[in-house]
Amino acid sequence: MSQFAEIKEWYLSEFKLFENSLNGESAAPIHKIRKEAISNFSNLDFPNTKDEEWKYTNIAPLLKYNFKPAPQKSDVKPEHVNKFLFNELEHSLLVFVNGHFNQELSKIKDLPAGVIAGSISDSIKEKSPVVEKHFGKYADYKNQIFTALSTAYTRDGAFIYVPGGKIVDDAIHILFLTTRAEENILTQPRNLFVAGKNSQVTIIEHYASLDENIYFTNAVTEIFADENAVVDHVKLQEESKKAFHIARMEIDQEKNSNFSSHAISLGGDISRNDFNSRFNDEGSECMMNGLFLTDGTQLFDVHTLIDHAKPHCNSHEHYKGILDDKSRGVFNGKVIVRQDAQKTNAFQENNNIILSDDALINTKPQLEIFADDVKCSHGATIGQLDEEAMFYLKSRGIGEETSKSILIHAFASDVIKSIKVDAIKNYVEKILSDRFDG
Amino acid sequence: MLLEIKNLHANIEGKEILKGIDLKVKAGEVHAIMGPNGSGKSTLAQVLAGKEEYEITKGEVTFNGKNLLELSPEDRAREGMFLAFQYPIEIPGVSNTNLLKTALNEIRKYNGQEELDTMEFLTQIKAKMKLVELDQTLLSRAVNEGFSGGEKKRNEIFQMAVLEPKLGILDETDSGLDIDALRIVANGVNKLKSKENATIVVTHYQRLLNYIVPDFVHVLYKGKIVKSGGKELALELEEKGYDWIKEESNAVVEN
Numbered sequence: 001m002s003q004f005a006e007i008k009e010w011y012l013s014e015f016k017l018f019e020n021s022l023n024g025e026s027a028a029p030i031h032k033i034r035k036e037a038i039s040n041f042s043n044l045d046f047p048n049t050k051d052e053e054w055k056y057t058n059i060a061p062l063l064k065y066n067f068k069p070a071p072q073k074s075d076v077k078p079e080h081v082n083k084f085l086f087n088e089l090e091h092s093l094l095v096f097v098n099g100h101f102n103q104e105l106s107k108i109k110d111l112p113a114g115v116i117a118g119s120i121s122d123s124i125k126e127k128s129p130v131v132e133k134h135f136g137k138y139a140d141y142k143n144q145i146f147t148a149l150s151t152a153y154t155r156d157g158a159f160i161y162v163p164g165g166k167i168v169d170d171a172i173h174i175l176f177l178t179t180r181a182e183e184n185i186l187t188q189p190r191n192l193f194v195a196g197k198n199s200q201v202t203i204i205e206h207y208a209s210l211d212e213n214i215y216f217t218n219a220v221t222e223i224f225a226d227e228n229a230v231v232d233h234v235k236l237q238e239e240s241k242k243a244f245h246i247a248r249m250e251i252d253q254e255k256n257s258n259f260s261s262h263a264i265s266l267g268g269d270i271s272r273n274d275f276n277s278r279f280n281d282e283g284s285e286c287m288m289n290g291l292f293l294t295d296g297t298q299l300f301d302v303h304t305l306i307d308h309a310k311p312h313c314n315s316h317e318h319y320k321g322i323l324d325d326k327s328r329g330v331f332n333g334k335v336i337v338r339q340d341a342q343k344t345n346a347f348q349e350n351n352n353i354i355l356s357d358d359a360l361i362n363t364k365p366q367l368e369i370f371a372d373d374v375k376c377s378h379g380a381t382i383g384q385l386d387e388e389a390m391f392y393l394k395s396r397g398i399g400e401e402t403s404k405s406i407l408i409h410a411f412a413s414d415v416i417k418s419i420k421v422d423a424i425k426n427y428v429e430k431i432l433s434d435r436f437d438g
Numbered sequence: 439m440l441l442e443i444k445n446l447h448a449n450i451e452g453k454e455i456l457k458g459i460d461l462k463v464k465a466g467e468v469h470a471i472m473g474p475n476g477s478g479k480s481t482l483a484q485v486l487a488g489k490e491e492y493e494i495t496k497g498e499v500t501f502n503g504k505n506l507l508e509l510s511p512e513d514r515a516r517e518g519m520f521l522a523f524q525y526p527i528e529i530p531g532v533s534n535t536n537l538l539k540t541a542l543n544e545i546r547k548y549n550g551q552e553e554l555d556t557m558e559f560l561t562q563i564k565a566k567m568k569l570v571e572l573d574q575t576l577l578s579r580a581v582n583e584g585f586s587g588g589e590k591k592r593n594e595i596f597q598m599a600v601l602e603p604k605l606g607i608l609d610e611t612d613s614g615l616d617i618d619a620l621r622i623v624a625n626g627v628n629k630l631k632s633k634e635n636a637t638i639v640v641t642h643y644q645r646l647l648n649y650i651v652p653d654f655v656h657v658l659y660k661g662k663i664v665k666s667g668g669k670e671l672a673l674e675l676e677e678k679g680y681d682w683i684k685e686e687s688n689a690v691v692e693n
Contacts, residue, residue, distance in 0.1 A: 392527040392581075395487050396541035396597065397515035397548070406540065410531025410580075 004046040007063045011149060012042055018069060018153055028124050030135055030154065037141045037151035044145040056330045056362045057272055057301040062244040067186035067216040069153070070098035074179055076210070081105055084175055084208050084238075089423035091171040091204075092117055094158050098178055099187030101156050112166040120159035120192055130161050134194055138222040138250035144274075146246045150188045150220040157190035157220075160203060164196035164226070171202040171421055176217070178209045178240070184216070191221040195229035195257075202232040202421060209240040209267070219247040225257035227281075232260050232420050236427075239267030241296060248274045255281035262419045263290040264428050265300055276305040279313040279341075290319040291415045291428070293435060294327035294359070301330035308341040311371075315345070320415050321352040322408060323359035333378070334366040341371045348378040353385060353411055385411075405436040439500070440465045440636050441486075441605055446497035448485050455481045457661035459497070463605065466633045470647055470672060471640045473658035474680040479640045480524055482658065483609040487521035488514050502604060515541070516548035518604030518635075522594035522611050529581040534593070537581050538563065538600050545601060566599040570626040588619035595626045606630070607638045612646035624649030644676035659687050 015038050019026060026034075046063055047054040074097040081095060094117060095105035101119035108117055116123065116130075123131045141151040158174045176189050195201055207217060217239060225231045231251075239245050245268040251259050265271060277286045292300045306315045321329045331350045352361045365378040385407050393403035409432055419425045441463040448456040455478045463469055473479050485492050486499070488511030499506040502517050509517065529537070543553040554562065567574060570592040582590050591611050598606050608627065612620055627637060627650050639650055647655075647669065655671040656663045659680070664687040665671065675683070 386527075386529075388527050389529050391487075391489060391511060392523065392529065393537065393541075394511040395515055395521050395523075396537065396601065397512055397545040398537075398541050399512050399544060400510070402540060402544065403512075406532055406536070407529070410529060413531035 003048060004063045007066070008042070008046065010066050012038070014068065015152060018155075025121075025125060028127060029132055030124055033136045033141075034152050034154055037148045040142050041145060041148040041152055044143070044148060046145055053303065056328070057270065057299060059270060059272070062216065062246075062270060065184050065214065065216070067184045069155070070100075070181055070183075070185040070187065072100045074098060074100075074102070076102065076105065076177060076179055078105060080210055081175065081177065084177070084206060086173065086423035086427055088426070089171060089173075089421065091173045094118065094172065094174045096156065096158070096174070096176045096189060098181065098185055099156055099176070099189060109170055111168060114163040115166055115168055116159060116161040117172050118159060119156055120190060121156040123159045124154075128159075130194055131159060131192060134192055134222060134224050136222075138224070138252050139220045139248055144248065146218055147220055147248050150190055150218050150248075153188045154190045155188070157192070158205075159191070160193045160201065162195045162199040162201045162229075165198045166196070167199065168201040171204055173204045173206060175206045175208065176219070178213070178215050178217070178243070180211045180213060181215075184214050186216045186218070189217070189219045191219070193221070193223045193231065195225050195231045197227045197229065199226070200230040204234045204236065204421075204424065206236040206238070207245065207267070208238045209243060212240045212242055214242045215240065216244045217246070219245070221247070221249040223249065223251040223259070225251065225253045225259050227254045228256045229254070230258045233262070234419065234421065234424050235261065235263040236424075237263070237265040237267055237271060239271070241267055241298065242269050243267065244269060245271035247272070249276070251277040251286070253277060253279050253284045253286060256283040258285045260287035260420065261289070262415070262424075263288075263302070264431070265290070265292040266431060268298065268300070270299045272301040272303075274303045276307070277315070278307040279310050282310050282312045284313045286313070286315045287418070288315070288317045289415050289418055291322075291412050292319070292329060293322045293431075294329060295324040296327060297325070298327040299330075300327070303332040303334070305334045305336070306346065308335065308337040308344045308346060310340060311342045311344065313341065313344055315347070317348040318415055318418070319350045320412055321350070321361055322355065322411065323352065323361055324355040326356070326358040328359065329361040331361070331363040331380070332366065333364070335368070335376065335378070337367075337369040337371050337374050337376060339370040342373045344371060344374040344376065346374070346376040350380045351411070352382045353408070354382060355385070402437070405433070408432060408436050439463070440502060442500045444498045446485070446499060447495045448481060449493045449495055450481070450491055454495070455492075455661055456485065459661070459663060461656065461663065463636050463638065465604070465636055467654065468631070468637045468639065468650060468652045470652035470655045471638060471658055472642065472644075472655060472672065472675060474684070475642065477658045478661040479642075479658050480609055483521055483524075483607050483638075483640050486514075486607060487511060487519065512544070513548070515601070515603075516545045520598050520601055520603035520606045522591075522598060522606065522608045524609040524613070526582045526590040526594055528583045530583050532581050533578055534581050535577050538597060541597075542600060563600055566596060569599050569629055570596045571622050572596050587614045588616065591615060591619065591623055592626070595623050599626065599630055604635050605638065606635065607640065609640045610642065611639075612641055612643060620646060621649060644672045647672045657683050659683055
């Protein structure tokens with residue numbers, strides 16, 4: 001019997017309640033996938049630190065709680081949502097409260113004909129052929145226990161579909177908000193973004209909490225970028241500092257597609273991200289950048305995989321970490337360049353700043369190169385704030401705290417500058433200022 | 439008296455570098471501190487600016503009527519001390535403008551003056567840029583990043599011009615500069631000179647002193663000022679080198 005058998009039983013028994021609550025929805029074709037996923041879930045074990053992929057991230061604390069899906073009712077008002085919005089940005093807004101789509105709080109702007117931005121639950125009910133074609137295709141629910149759990153419990157999440165040739169000018173901001181609740185809430189946003197040929201879209205996936213509660217977000221996002229599509233993705237993770245955040249993002253890239261992602265992470269007691277991108281054809285680009293800030297006893301873990309399966313693709317990955325107090329960070333960046341993938345350009349860099357004596361980062365670049373005509377580079381640094389630079393600033397009359405803040409802003413600046421949407425740039429700068437400016 | 443150093447001793451990693459420095463600087467004066475390599479010139483400059491690696495084991499320093507050694511590096515700057523670094527630090531991601539505006543406003547705040555807004559600040563610095571013939575594009579660039587050696591040194595003097603210190607300490611500002619850059623830097627320093635402020639020029643070479651004419655020249659050797667004189671002492675050093683000073687000073691020690 002495995003170590004976490006009891007909690008597994010809990011999720012299995014809760015599934016029956018969940019299934020009953022689905023009502024007519026279980027008639028939809030994807031319910032077969034749910035059933036398959038729960039059966040996979042029952043066969044899989046929760047990972048422990050003996051698993052290479054989870055070596056530095058012990059999820060035992062997460063498995064101590066009996067998390068439960070939240071009821072649909074909520075008392076969230078627009079004024080609660082306001083502080084998480086980008087006021088200077090024209091955008092569509094999808095709000096999910098405790099995992100459920102909230103029509104009243106959402107605001108969809110005029111979208112080009114055929115573009116869908118809304119609740120995946122609705123599209124599942126309507127038996128959307130796009131959902132049926134792509135759902136569950138990219139995120140592995142056979143071997144990954146948390147993805148199996150998400151897939152089994154698929155209820156709601158964001159669904160964005162941009163048909164071929166359509167350009168969505170204004171960003172789509174998806175806000176996942178968790179609120180106060182009697183019980184420890186489980187939310188499992190299940191997102192699917194499909195960008196058709198020659199289309200373009202900017203999507204902001206934003207996780208936030210109104211209270212500093214213990215809850216569990218288990219998010220899965222599948223992204224399909226068809227030929228020549230441009231998808232710009234931002235993930236802002238501002239969960240409660242007591243919450244658990246497990247997330248998987250799978251990107252499938254067709255010929256000449258361009259995907260860029262910026263993951264900004266601040267919240268969560270334990271957060272684990274698996275971001276994987278695959279090039280299925282030539283000429284594509286993938287950017288995966290990130291910035292994480294940890295303090296207290298937070299643990300942030302990001303595992304990325306960029307799979308250069310085909311020639312003439314470029315990938316660019318740059319993660320920066322700022323760690324304080326007794327917090328810990330894990331960066332594991334894997335790049336596979338397969339034998340076919342000649343003329344690959346792959347760049348990877350991870351830089352970390354440790355602000356205290358007790359913070360810790362484990363960083364591991366992992367390059368597996370099977371082609372011979374490629375350009376690949378990687379680097380990892382761990383350091384403290386540059387003392388020479390600190391002295392230089394102080395010698396100009398700038399105080400200790402301000403000097404520190406200036407250098408932290410400077411450290412993060414290249415990742416922040418690469419964010420394409422100005423409103424997000426400013427939002428992230430403000431997060432840094434709020435945290436570090438005296 | 440603007441600056442008064444009495445019997446200053448300083449160590450780094452247990453090794454004594456300054457072995458009893460005495461120096462008095464009044465407002466309106468220019469002092470040159472010369473000496474062979476390793477004599478402690480740069481250490482003295484950095485100790486005055488408040489570099490934490492140095493341990494002060496003995497002595498007193500009064501600056502502007504305050505006990506300098508009790509002040510943090512930032513408070514020394516706010517009291518009017520400025521060190522032009524021998525090796526200016528590159529700070530990627532921080533623009534020159536941001537550094538200067540923050541610095542100037544922190545200094546103003548400390549001295550009970552109102553902070554400048556961006557417009558006022560930009561007007562002020564434009565005039566100062568001309569002093570050191572600094573290209574305006576350097577303002578928006580990261581501090582010293584990718585600057586040539588000459589640009590870095592000019593940037594130091596430019597910062598000094600903006601912050602308007604009571605005491606400017608130029609630590610080997612002339613080293614590595616070609617004669618044109620040297621003239622520009624010296625010209626900037628001369629224009630900033632007034633009855634209210636003073637300058638300490640730390641240098642290995644007499645060359646700079648042709649352009650910034652000192653009132654006093656001190657020779658530092660083995661952590662002590664072994665000889666002081668007027669500007670003619672610099673010329674003598676240029677002509678005869680440092681050996682005669684070393685011999686004189688070693689003879690004194692042996693006696």
